[in-house]
Amino acid sequence: MEVAIVIFRNNLRVKDNYALYNATKYNSVVLGLYSTQINKGKNYNFKACEIYRENFISETLIDLQKNLLVYGINLSIVDDIEEALRKLNKAYKIKIYFDEEVGVYEKEFENILKKYEYKSFFNQTMIEPFVFDYTKSFSHFRKKAEKQRILEPLDDLNRVNTINFETKKIEAINIKMPKYAIKFKGGEKNALKRLEYYMHFIHSYKTTRNEMCGFDNSTKLSAYLSVGAISARTIYYRLKKEEEKSFKSESSYWIYFELLWRDFFYLVMYLSKNRLFLKKGLQEKEYKFKTNKELIDNFLRANTQVDIIDASIVELKTTGWLSNRNRQLLANYLIKTLGIDFRIVAAFFESYLIDYNPASNYGNIAYQAFVGNDKSYRIFDVIKQSKQYNGNFYVRQWLNKEEQEPNFDYKNSALKIKESVYFVKNNYHN
Known part of the structure; x- marks a missing residue:
């Protein structure tokens, strides 16, 4: 048979x-x-x-x-x-x-x-794969990608016969988390339910997506996308349908924009044959990242002495979730202020993130490490951004204390890392 x-x-x-x-x-x-x-x-x-x-x-x-x-x-x-x-x-x-x-x-x-x-x-992507220069920036990709046709989701399946074969029993458990933690319930049914629910918020997405706390400030569809409980095309066409019913806005466009970012990293990984996993990344430069055990242990214990960073580590290790803003701050700080090898940082995110997928994770981390598609060297002022996005409230939640300024010059630390890690052996100069 x-x-x-x-x-x-x-x-x-x-x-x-x-x-x-x-x-x-x-x-x-x-x-x-x-x-x-x-x-x-x-x-x-x-x-x-x-x-x-x-x-x-x-x-x-x-x-x-x-x-x-x-x-x-x-x-x-x-x-x-x-x-x-x-x-x-x-x-x-x-x-x-x-x-x-x-x-x-x-x-x-x-x-x-x-x-x-x-x-x-x-x-895995919203748009069909096409050839572009994967070493260039997202902007280069976006100009070409927005001209690509997006296929409609497939029709329903045919009913067929099956066979019996050995199988393990799968059970889910109730993981205890703080009441304010971001929690997800898996499954295609819940993915489609979440998509339908979020249609009420599509016109506020751009203004709320950088908030550090809260569930409805972003789509929260990334976890479902990561396991394929929903397809990117399904999201896109539901979004288009809702825009026809209501109106198009900068915020509703931004949801499509973020789906393009996801496609970008998938196709960079696809075309580069997984070069984002390598220490040299896409840029072929020998950077001297740090692998110091004490440094890494302190970061894993949430003992960097920067409250917004430590709070982010605690949330991720406690819940498997971190907002996009906090992910960017955490990765940038660990790599560009502490100098930790970006592959170690990526492995940390891979282990804990509920919405992990290799393309987005390594694409974003390599981007922060300046070995991916970013064409300018960016050091985030984590304290300034914490104040901008209500970080004190976030720190109170996860560290049970008021946010305080670090007792060391974190900006100067980042500049020293820039010189000692990225600019060795005349491999790269501004």
Whole structure:
């Protein structure tokens, strides 16, 4: 018997899923398969996937199992993908359907799938991949990207038959967090519900998105996008529909703008063959980053002695979430004021962020480290930005104290790092 095997990774949804859609269109028997091994391992001594994202994925898988059954499809959850495919191939004639990803481990995983007859799709971005100079800035990309056609989401699936195969039982847990913490509930159902709810806020997004606290100040769709519980195209077309009902605004455009940023980093990673993981990044410059254990331990203990930075570390390690503003401040400070190797910082974010994906994470961190697509060297004044975005309230929440000025010259520290880390051996000069 012929069986189509749909591999689920970061496409944990039924709607607008190219691999799943094509499997059900051209086959009468379909099985879904998910391997937990993609979330295992360590990177710079950080767990690849901490409990927050792990639990969010579990919730999403539970929802996906229910949604697939509507179309007659079982979802099997296994540990070892290679062993599972070996067993299936022994019992059936199989064909693999999967979404292509970016990332080193992701590509190694795909090599296992390619040992069999397969059909793959690149379905991670809003726009279709196109060629551009990936070493240049977002502005260069944006001029070309805004001319690209965005395909409409796919139609509903065909109902098919399935088979029974071994599967692990997945359970979600209730993680205790402070009452003011940002909390997410996984699953495609909740992703679509959140999208619909946020349509009430699309015309205020640009003015509120930099706030450090609160749930409705930004879309909060990134977590669902990261596991593929919703597609970027689904968000885009729902946004367009809402603009037709109400009006177009700078804020509603900015949501599309942020989706373009996401596409940008995906396609930079895709075209560069994962060069953003390298110490030299895209710029091919030998910077002398620091890997000092005491320095890193102090940062991990939230002991940098800069309140807004320490509060950000505490929130991320306590909840798996951090606002975009705080992510930028934290990454910039760790790399450009403390001089820590950006790959260590990226591994820290990778471990804890509930909405981690390799392209956005490493793209943004490399950008802050001046080895990615940023063409100017920017040092953030973290205290000034904290005052601008109500950081004192944020510090009170996460450190239970009033925010205080650092007792050292953090600006001068950043300038010293600029000289000692980035401008060694005449590799780069302003």
